[in-house]
Each structure stands twice: as C-alpha cells, then as structure tokens.
Amino acid sequence: MNTALAETALPQPTLETPGFAELVEAYGRDLHRYAYRLSGNLHTAEDLVQDTLLRAWRSLDRLQNRDAVKGWLFTIVRRENARRFQRSQGQVSDIPTEEVPDSHVTYDTSTEAFVLRRAIRTLPVEYRDPLVLQVLHGLSQQEIADRLGLTSAGVGTRLFRARQKLRACLGERG
Template identity: 30%
Template sequence: MGPDERFAADTERFRRELLAHCYRLVGSAHDAEDLVQETYLRAWRSYAGFEGRSSIRSWLYKIATNVCLTALDSRQSRVLPSGLAGPYDGPDRPPIPSAPGELSWLEPLPDSWIAPPADDPAAVVVERESVRLALIASLQLLPPRQRAVLILREVLAFPATDTAEILGTTTAAVKSALQRARSTLDEVETDELLEPTDQRARALLDGYITAFERSDTNLLEQVLRADATLEATPFRDWQSGRTRCIHLLEAHVFGAPGDWQLIPTTANAQPAAAVYHRGRASGIVALTATATGISRVVEFQDPALVAAFGFPPAIEKQQPIAHPPT
C-alpha cells in the first residue's frame, strides 16, 4: 500500500464527523465543506511527519480546529434574525431584508452530509443534539476560541489536556474558557424536541406543508404552538406568537393555493422541507417540532441551499417529487 492509500485508509473514516465539527464552528455548511477540504490537504502534506504521538483522530481535529479558527479571524459570525434583536412588534408591513453583505446568515446543514453509522446509536444521539439550530445559533455568539473549547470538551468529550494541546494553550485556560462559554449558553432552548423520525414530528411537518401549499391559515393554526416564532433570512424582522406569525404569512407571503410547493427532508436533525415558489427553488425551511406542536419556524431563503440538499432548481408546479437518496 502506497502513502496515499495509507493516508486515505487512516483518515477518510473521520470526514463526516470533521464536517460536523467545522459546521458547529462556522455555522455554514458550504464553508464547512471547504474547510474540511483544507484540513485534508494540510493533513496529507504533513502525513509523512506524523509520528503517532496522538491518535489520528486527535491529530485531524487539531488541524481542522485551527483551520476553522484561522478562517473565523477574517469572517463575520453567522446569525439568525432572532440573534439580532427582539421580535418585531411594530405596525403591519412587509419584513425588511438586510442590505447585501451587511450580515452573514447561519445556514442549515443537510442531515445526509453527516449521518453517522446506523449501528452506532450513541453517535447518532450526539450528532443530532449537537447540530440543532438553536445550539448552532447560540455557539456563533461565543468568541471563536471559547466556541472551540466548548465543542471539543462538551460535544466531542476531549479531555482538558487534549483540548489544550489542540488549541496550543494551557489546561487552566481551557477550564476558564469553558466556564465562560457555559455561562453564555445558559439560555439555549430547552424544549424536549421530537426526532425527525418520530411519527408526531412527521405529522407536524406534513400539516405545515399542507397548510402552506393551500395558503390555509386554519390548518397552520393547528400545527403551530401559541408561542411559536417565525424568522427568515435575509430578513431582520422576526415574529413571536402564533397570531403574529400567521398574520405575516397571510398578509405578505401566501399567494394563491398552489403557488408554493414544499418537499419533505431533514436539516440539523429537525423536520424540514425544500421550498419552491411557482416551481422555482426558494430555500429551506426547518421546523422545531415538540410534543405540543411546532415551536419555531426558520426559513433560509437561498436557492443554492435547495441544491445542497439534493433537490433540483425547478420542478413542475404541483408535480410530486421523490425525496433524494440519503
């Protein structure tokens, strides 16, 4: 076996988890994919000098973490509208988009990109819980190195000594950064969420899709919780409370029945759908499904995301389409 084959045999099995790691750090599926490519390029270049002083996995995580931290030095943190200010409570008007380039928006992550082996239930649970949108959005509020410490220690369970070695710092500094990060994230959403495979979650997704496609506010009222929130990038405004959410959709989004088509998928371990407007890709909508209804709706208006989830850029109006293979 040549050196390239040995490198692939030693490292390829970690690619999916490294992609999830980079996504947690940078909040963008596309950026994470590029950073994993850079990680593997750097690892390949230095593979001959790897002397086994740590595991291959730790070595790759060190490279990936530092690649991400370098990238974050020159990039804005990615946000959701709810991370900018409180919900909009002014007079009725269409939501206002941010100026081009003004903000960097959080992106959803296709579950198929990082799905761990089905025969490893523990890995499945960790992966799902650690890419929920609420957590990813909250992580972006932390300084990058605090973010890295929290992910390495709390999500990946690296010991403090290993985390310090990865980040080129001291164990005391790691413990201090972890304490500060935990304090900042005390307000992360604590609702017990339904798994996308739960029949109740699928029923809520189906109900939301039907309501949206029919422009039916009565159906929408049945699936949204009274305290539901609604936000969409690239718009700064977001809504809190079922009544305000439904009013915004009815007044400024819904058109004639059939104008919108939604195709079920999953994103960030949540029920989701690819969204089409009059047959053309519009974006991805992710739902936070709980036992008492949908508590949060986040739409990412970016046609390129639809392609990332494996769907075509356009479909025939009202023509059903199969879910892409995962």
C-alpha cells in the first residue's frame, strides 16, 4: 500500500471515537424519526441516518457548541435528504419535445408574484425555511419546529422576523 495514501486516508468510524457513541445513543432514535418523517420510507430513513452519522463523525472535532448538537444533527439529516434529490437526476427521454404533452401547471407570472419570489429568495435561510414550510407546505409551527430541530417559540420568532424582513424589502409598513 502506498504510504502517502495511507496517511491521508480517513480512519473508519467506530463507536470508540470520543463522543460519537454518546451522540448515537442520545439522538439516534430522534434522528431516525425525523428522517422517516422527511422521507416517508423506512429504508431511506435508515440510509439518511447512516449518512448523517458518518458526516457527524467526520466533523465531530469541529463542533464548537456541544449544546447545539441536536439541531446540528437535524440540519445534517435535512441536507442529506436534499442531496438525495440532487443526486436523482431524471432519465433523458428519446421522445421529441414536440410530442411531450403540455403541462397543466400554471404559474403566477404577475409582477407582484415576481417581486415577492425575489424578496423571499433574499431572506437568510434561517428565516426563509420556516416561512416556506408554513406558507407553501401548510405546516404548523410545531411541525416546523420538529422538522428543523428547533423549539416552537424559536420557529415563531423566525417567522415573525421573516415577515418583518419581507415587509421591509417590499416597502410596506406594519
């Protein structure tokens, strides 16, 4: 084996890694429930948790605030779930585009909708995610809290601030 390669290779994660076994024990079940809620599939949830724990293990030495570990792990699960969709690119079809039926999906192309979408995109992610989950996906404050690994009060604060920032961006009062 090449010694230069052996020196740069990452060691395999083990439960003996300092702090790793405690993370698995303390948060494994919560991570699995959250991953299942995101994916809706038991096997996919298991894969998400496994990928999450691997990423957490690799970054454990960079974790600065041990009190924020649960939110950190939930964020990793959420990002792993998003990566799952990024990896699954659709198959290219041999059907000519002229033969593909028109979609029945309609989009609001008004100026107001454009301005609102642009304003939402300018929000910081910590405010945009809860707002989109509530307005577009219809989730309750508690469901958003569970999904993002926050408290219900924290979600309420972020929603309030998101609306304030949107009003400021759109030049409204209130």
